[in-house]
Amino acid sequence: MGADRRQRIRRAFVGAASGPAVALLLTSCSGYYPVAVDSAEQMTGMWSDFSGATVEFEDDGTFVAEGFDTKDIVGWGCSGFAGRQHGTWTPSGTYGEVTFDGVDCEDMQLAFYGSPSSFVACFTRDVTSGGCTHEFSREDG
Known part of the structure; x- marks a missing residue:
C-alpha cells in the first residue's frame, strides 16, 4: 500500500471520527435544546x-x-x-x-x-x- 493511499485513509478515518465529536461539542456548549410546552x-x-x-x-x-x-x-x-x-x-x-x-x-x-x-x-x-x-x-x- 502506498504512502499516499495510507494518508488518504487516515484523513478519512480522522474526519469521520471527528465530525460527530465536533457536533457533540458544539451542541453541549450552546446548552439550548428546544422544549415542548403544551399547557x-x-x-x-x-x-x-x-x-x-x-x-x-x-x-x-x-x-x-x-x-x-x-x-x-x-x-x-x-x-x-x-x-x-x-x-x-x-x-x-x-x-x-x-x-x-x-x-x-x-x-x-x-x-x-x-x-x-x-x-x-x-x-x-x-x-x-x-x-x-x-x-x-x-x-x-
Whole structure:
C-alpha cells in the first residue's frame, strides 16, 4: 500500500471520527435544546430575566410584564411599551404565540429552551435561530 493511499485513509478515518465529536461539542456548549410546552400549567407563575424585568403568566392565557419599557427585552422595532404591560399568550410546542396589548409588536413569539424540568423562555421573532437576548426563568417561591 502506498504512502499516499495510507494518508488518504487516515484523513478519512480522522474526519469521520471527528465530525460527530465536533457536533457533540458544539451542541453541549450552546446548552439550548428546544422544549415542548403544551399547557398553561407549565408556564404559570412569575418569571424574570437578568435585568430585573418580570413576566407573570396566568393559567387563563394572559400575562402581566414589568420592566419592558426600559430594557430591550423584545427589541427588533417593537414600540409602545408601558411600565406595566398586559397581553395574551398561547403555548404551542417549542414556542408560544404572544400578543401585547397596545404595543406595536407583530409576529412576537416565546421560545422555550432547556430541559422539560428546567427551561427558559425568551421573546423572539425568529424561533428557528433562537434570536433571544433575554432569557426568563421561573422564580422559585
